[in-house]
Amino acid sequence: MRTGVWLVGARGSVATTAIVGGLALRAGLTGPTGCVTELPDLRGPALPTFADLVFGGHDVATTPLTKRAEALAAAGVLPGRLATALTADLTAVEEDLRPAPTGGSQADRAAAIAAELTAFRDRHRLDRVVVVNVSATEPAPAAHPGHADPDALRAALAGPDEVLPPSSLYAYAAVEAGCPYVDFTPSTGLRLPALAALAAQRGLPYAGHDGKTGETLVKSVLAPMFAMRNLAVRSWSGVNLLGGGDGATLAEPGANAAKVDSKQRVLGETLGYVPQGGTRIDYVEDLGDFKTAWDLITFAGFLGTGMRMEFTWHGCDSALAAPLVLDLARLTAAAHAAGRVGPLPELAFFFKDPIDSPTHSLSAQWQRLVDFASELHAGGAG
Numbered sequence: 304m305r306t307g308v309w310l311v312g313a314r315g316s317v318a319t320t321a322i323v324g325g326l327a328l329r330a331g332l333t334g335p336t337g338c339v340t341e342l343p344d345l346r347g348p349a350l351p352t353f354a355d356l357v358f359g360g361h362d363v364a365t366t367p368l369t370k371r372a373e374a375l376a377a378a379g380v381l382p383g384r385l386a387t388a389l390t391a392d393l394t395a396v397e398e399d400l401r402p403a404p405t406g407g408s409q410a411d412r413a414a415a416i417a418a419e420l421t422a423f424r425d426r427h428r429l430d431r432v433v434v435v436n437v438s439a440t441e442p443a444p445a446a447h448p449g450h451a452d453p454d455a456l457r458a459a460l461a462g463p464d465e466v467l468p469p470s471s472l473y474a475y476a477a478v479e480a481g482c483p484y485v486d487f488t489p490s491t492g493l494r495l496p497a498l499a500a501l502a503a504q505r506g507l508p509y510a511g512h513d514g515k516t517g518e519t520l521v522k523s524v525l526a527p528m529f530a531m532r533n534l535a536v537r538s539w540s541g542v543n544l545l546g547g548g549d550g551a552t553l554a555e556p557g558a559n560a561a562k563v564d565s566k567q568r569v570l571g572e573t574l575g576y577v578p579q580g581g582t583r584i585d586y587v588e589d590l591g592d593f594k595t596a597w598d599l600i601t602f603a604g605f606l607g608t609g610m611r612m613e614f615t616w617h618g619c620d621s622a623l624a625a626p627l628v629l630d631l632a633r634l635t636a637a638a639h640a641a642g643r644v645g646p647l648p649e650l651a652f653f654f655k656d657p658i659d660s661p662t663h664s665l666s667a668q669w670q671r672l673v674d675f676a677s678e679l680h681a682g683g684a685g
């Protein structure tokens with residue numbers, strides 16, 4: 304099943320690590336550590352193989368992929384030997400990277416993106432293209448009447464307004480080109496009534512939002528534990544220190560607010576109440592792509608006895624995120640092949656703020672994912 308993986312933000316850290324990783328897996332230069340679709344419970348014939356994946360994408364930046372891979376190697380995110388061994392393959396992927404369209408109305412730009420997606424599919428004779436948003440986090444957009452339904456949206460896009468934020472314009476173009484869409488960021492993406500209606504009309508599946516790779520991953524394991532033991536969480540405070548392009552973006556108040564909202568949702572929805580405390584994200588340039596999260600939890604047990612726990616997470620964000628991008632592309636491609644339409648709550652396991660998922664518990668989400676993969680491999684799940 305030849306599958307295009309079209310990365311919005313293709314020259315970013317997560318995208319470059321995903322491309323290098325996908326090419327290295329195809330060439331047998333690395334193993335699948337971190338790719339959950341290679342676990343025995345999920346592996347199977349419905350998923351495209353790593354060799355089936357063909358990469359392309361958009362970015363506003365122009366730094367060559369080989370340079371981005373070298374920079375990530377120098378930062379310790381990926382092995383330098385892979386950046387060197389894959390130079391020719393990365394140069395070949397470069398041919399399928401496009402600048403983000405500028406000028407004209409948003410309808411013109413969406414048409415240009417959709418045409419590039421269609422050309423990519425035709426050029427490589429792909430069965431389908433999954434569009435994955437890994438571009439910089441953007442602030443929540445102002446409400447616009449065009450967000451309500453497809454006809455209002457089409458009319459508004461042809462006018463002079465910036466109706467959609469970039470993530471949603473890519474999502475719109477993806478849907479218009481018949482491509483499933485995955486949002487790995489907290490940005491709006493396909494989460495507008497007009498776009499959800501369009502995806503349904505076009506018979507497309509979609510998934511999101513915001514990859515769960517660090518502090519929130521740990522929270523989604525610990526919070527159910529407190530709930531299941533009927534312990535009262537009084538406060539949960541987290542401090543995240545990160546550098547890299549994502550850290551720089553999140554230093555902007557609007558993007559920071561979108562990310563913090565996404566991170567906090569897991570507690571209220573798992574515990575049934577919101578404990579005191581909050582999550583902070585601070586930019587520390589020197590940390591590069593490595594992130595430190597420190598969480599302090601205070602809780603009460605039987606007879607009100609107060610207790611506390613702390614954890615510290617030191618993660619390499621791009622190395623944690625990139626294999627999940629490959630997993631999501633493979634699973635979403637299989638869901639599309641099986642005829643699935645609309646949101647894919649079965650992929651909640653991967654996200655901080657999953658669409659339509661009743662639970663944030665990692666173990667419950669895992670079981671749902673395993674069942675979904677079994678159905679896909681058995682020829683069902685449509």
Ligand SMILES: NC(=O)c1ccc[n+]([C@@H]2O[C@H](COP(=O)([O-])OP(=O)(O)OC[C@H]3O[C@@H](n4cnc5c(N)ncnc54)[C@H](O)[C@@H]3O)[C@@H](O)[C@H]2O)c1
Pocket residue numbers: 311312313314315316317318361362363364403437438439440441469487488489513514515516517547548549552620621623624
């Ligand atoms: N790394 C993780 O663990 C993780 C987890 C969850 C979510 N995310 C999200 O993934 C995204 C990417 O993270 P990153 O570390 O790769 O960031 P990054 O800053 O390295 O990469 C973002 C890329 O998007 C590009 N971009 C910006 N605006 C664009 C536009 N309009 N069109 C096309 N490209 C555009 C930038 O030029 C850049 O190359 C972020 O939104 C981040 O919040 C990352």
